[in-house]
Amino acid sequence: MERLQLEETIIERLRTVYDPEIPVNVYDLGLIYRIDLSDDMKQLDVDMTLTAPTCPAADFMVEDVRQKLETLDGVETVNVNLVYEPEWSQDLMSEEAKLELGLL
Numbered sequence: 001m002e003r004l005q006l007e008e009t010i011i012e013r014l015r016t017v018y019d020p021e022i023p024v025n026v027y028d029l030g031l032i033y034r035i036d037l038s039d040d041m042k043q044l045d046v047d048m049t050l051t052a053p054t055c056p057a058a059d060f061m062v063e064d065v066r067q068k069l070e071t072l073d074g075v076e077t078v079n080v081n082l083v084y085e086p087e088w089s090q091d092l093m094s095e096e097a098k099l100e101l102g103l104l
Helices: 003-014 058-070 095-100
Strands: 032-037 043-048 077-082
Touching (some): 003 032, 058 077
Parallel strands (some): 043 077
Antiparallel strands (some): 032 043
């Protein structure tokens, strides 16, 4: 799989992970801060945050992201890092997510 195709697949997979309390995927919610694929495309590092630091679904969502990305062809290591800086805000959401939640 070429790099661009793999990067698109990563985003597709991230769009299948949902916060159980919000009917929008973590990618469009703006919870994914960084996607870093190593030069040899074998290691994937993802920084993500939560809508609130006390989110009860944090462990579930981090594990769901990890499991969905670990099945990518050629990727051997997936590290999902939970970060809280910068703090999440609605400004990070995609237009589609804002429409879905009635914010536009």
